[in-house]
Amino acid sequence: QVQLVESGGGVVQPGGSLRLPCAASGFTFSSYGMHWVRQAPGKGLEWVAFIRYDGSNKNYADSVKGRFTISRDNSKNTLYLHMNSLRPEDTAVYYCAKDSGWNPGGSFDIWGRGTMVTVSS
């Protein structure tokens, strides 16, 4: 079945780094764009980053630009989020989501369960 499984979350000090993998299965990973979306405790959803199916284009929310990097390894069916210079306001559940691919401004049709990142000293 179609599935996304995030991992790599945990507690990290301000200024620290973390890498979140997202393992995909049940669909042709290399054919779809992918997203990271986060949700701070008790808050709403915030789109974080997107990468095209072949990695040729990426973009980021202003709040993480220059600190986070999205990447993918299509040979391993895995999406990544590399997070540097972490701040307390980056504390959130991080979801990976599959782009529907139905149009250039695709929606998020499959979501993982999320992984919690806590930035605290």
Next chain:
Amino acid sequence: QSALTQPRSVSGSPGQSVTISCTGTSSDFGGYNYVSWYQQHPGKAPKLMIYDVNKRPSGVPDRFSGSKSGNTASLTISGLQAEDDADYYCCSYAGSYIWVFGGGTELTVL
């Protein structure tokens, strides 16, 4: 990249209809009709309910419908059921591989 504006909460009784609005600027919507809506129950991942303003993915009841007029998109849920009690988020493609979510609306089924 500011969030789209949604009411914080709405409520309705079983069987009634409710509408949740989602307002932005022309740049938020990017001149596209790529608005989607997500349902999220507590502690769960979001679920796609509407895409491309008014299309329903397979498996989503036809009680859920979407529309857009100018810079305001709307989600209407008719024949409210207890399981519709959840948070709802709108999202729009703003162009240049950027997406923006609304702040979310808590729907209470009385």
